[in-house]
Amino acid sequence: MKQLKSLNVERKATEEIKAFLAGLPNLTNAHVVSHGIAGEPDDGIDIVVDSRFAGKPLRLIIEVKNNGQPRTVRNAAAQLHRYMRNHVTHAVPVVVAPYLSRQARDVCREEGVGYLDFMGNAFIASDSIYIERELPGQPEPERRALRSLYKPKSARVLRRLLREPGRGWRTAELAHAAGVSIGLVSNVGAALRERTWAEQTNEGLSLTDPNALLDSWSENYEPPRGEEFRLYTSLHGPALTERLRKLAMEDGRVALASFSAAQWLAPFVRHPNTYFYADEAGLDALGKSLEAKLSPKGANVIVVIPEEHGVLDDATCVAEDIVVTSPVQTYLDLVHSGDRGEEGAAELRRRLLDWPA
Template identity: 40%
Template structure:
């Protein structure tokens, strides 16, 4: 934290130096304040003493290394308590609270705005307002460590837990049963539970963990989604139309293939929530059944003119979450299908929105 505090103190100075009317008396990080024994032990993480139009102004910053909504509210509470302390009441009107972090998401910035607090981060986002001074800047840039932390909740293992939760968002889950149903370790479930609470997408009560903002969770997952990792190959099949559909239906439901292959992407959406047809059939398949699929579906590898794409996922857990529809081949789950469609072109994203409206609408 000491290094982050010093970096944010420097970032604050850079922003304030842009305003000619501000005289900067001092900007000090808590790490430096603690070395001065004449000062109180409990101090802001970053303290800036300014003079603006002959008026003394104090900026107090609470730094959070993790800056999810839950931590942001804690920072705001800390700032409010500090500003209300008896020794600070006389100067309360001259004090401005700021939440500071390596990176603040738009949701976190909105929480600060609603609480009447400013903010600053190392990516360049800031909002500092006092005495006719107004500095506001937004950037799409994210520091790499912050971006990694932000995406961690959507890792493949975490995704198994999230898809389980999204199948029935209103249900409360105990850690043990959620781990068993999702086929992950207790540690993974605990990490996901903490991440959901930090981001205010879920709560934990006496009944267990349940989602409180499934739509916000799905929005964030869509925006951070990376395609399923695995080997991707292109094929051409001479089978077409009804003959192709019957071969898919019969083969993917057959005793040797069942549970090891399913339709994905637009091919799955065609059965889940029909909107548009793709020119290519997308299949998720376990490596072990590839020889049989190639034989029965009459597939030939090709670099151009492919009408079949097969993805052999590194983590075959998604195959266990397939959906069975009467009269159809097995297909990928609605959540996975939605995420896959969201990575396509405009028409694909329209198909994603249609599927979400039909199958992923919660109240």
């Protein structure tokens, strides 16, 4: 219903549309009209633009949405197509929202509708016009929402889901497996469904687009917070590996990370340093086993004690007494490690995280 839609957003949309049209050199006689008024049923569109582009008639049929999440955008596209089947034939359907993510823009293209957001991203195509504009950046509300989704506690849920993307999880079952509250699982599930990355079926919550989730996470990734220790050891190669195998018998938790984890998961890029996540007892055990000393300069062993132990809980055993971070965590760390990390991340993803689209 029209009365449920934010009039402020619709007014802002009208302003953005007029400014957008004013910047098109070949467009003339633009007439922008709000379609319907507050209190009346929403028949599927909000704004109609009649104009001429390069001398030819151009009509835009526009639906405005308060948010540009992919599921909302898909529904808006269905509204537009339904309206056009019943009322008009020669027009360009367009979705307008405060912000449209890359995925939401892709949905618009898949559904055969144009788009415009308040950030300036735009795509309008017909027989007489083709406009495409992509601008970097995200509005602060979207950045906050994504930061919340990828916080350490929420990340526990995401890692568990990405381990078995096709599996359906009951809420309580997933909460227990991830070591978080049922309420948090519900919030994460809602955020994933809103972005069409997951669905809720009779079998439970399952991912529908793990690739999009991992892409977004890597773009917004923040390494686990914690204290970093830089050490030096004279051990390397097989000798270091043998010490790591003996380490498993000590108290504490230790997992190879980043380039060092990738050497076991998907060898591709060699790195002179050895990387770990560990708890405090694990750090002490590492220092003793590797005969490693603190060395601010010339360090070749980097150990992070994370404030939240999700990365350790998600670690996996890849060989006898050799524990590494999961493929997802290793991928995220590699992408943001600099050096040749992106190359290593791409190879790891090709081998272990290549999910059907």
